[in-house]
Amino acid sequence: MLAALLAVAQRTLPGIAPLLGVLLALALAGVACGVEALLKExxxxxxxxxxxxxxxxALTRYDLLLLAKDCTISVFATPPAQLAGRCxxxxxxxxxxxxxxxxLPLPLAQTLAAAGCRGGTRPNTQREEV
Structure with missing residues (x-):
């Protein structure tokens, strides 16, 4: 819709067309961010x-490794997403x-929630002396 408005503005109001072009670029950046989030999260x-x-x-991708031991993990999905197997x-x-x-795929999220957030606990590697 914004692209159609930009095309009409170039003919009728050429002075306002650059402003609409900036708005169109911001809208397309938001859509691109949403598509990337859907594919990469x-x-x-x-x-x-x-x-x-x-x-x-907000146009930024974060890669995070959680080392905390006491995180709370919850899984939630809307009914249409649950039918599609996503949450x-x-x-x-x-x-x-x-x-x-x-x-996320629903089975993966349920597995992660069941495993919990252990924060990188290591097995006991110290030897007991007898």
Missing amino acids: GAAMDARGRMALCYTR NLRVRTPSRKTLLVRS
């Missing part, structure tokens, strides 16, 4: 129990920062 857990998150906010993963850190990873 994800979460994983390594063998030590550390959770890695990749999420996008959102919400992680709340001890510093009260809430991280949202959108559009």
Whole structure:
């Protein structure tokens, strides 16, 4: 719609066309960010129990490794997303920062939520002396 308005403005009001061009560029940047978030956001857990998150906010992509031991993990989905097998993963850190990873596959999110956030605990490697 904004592109059509820009095309009409170039003919009728050429002075306002650059301003509409800037608005069109910002709108397209927001759409591109949303598409990238849909394709690139994800979460994983390594063998030590550390959770890695990749999420996008305000034209910026964040890759984060959680080392906190007491995070709260919740999985939620709308009914249409649940039918598609997708959900959102919400992680709340001890510093009260809430991280949202959108559009994860439902089985992956349930596995991560069940495993919890162990924060990179290591097995006991010290030897006991007898």
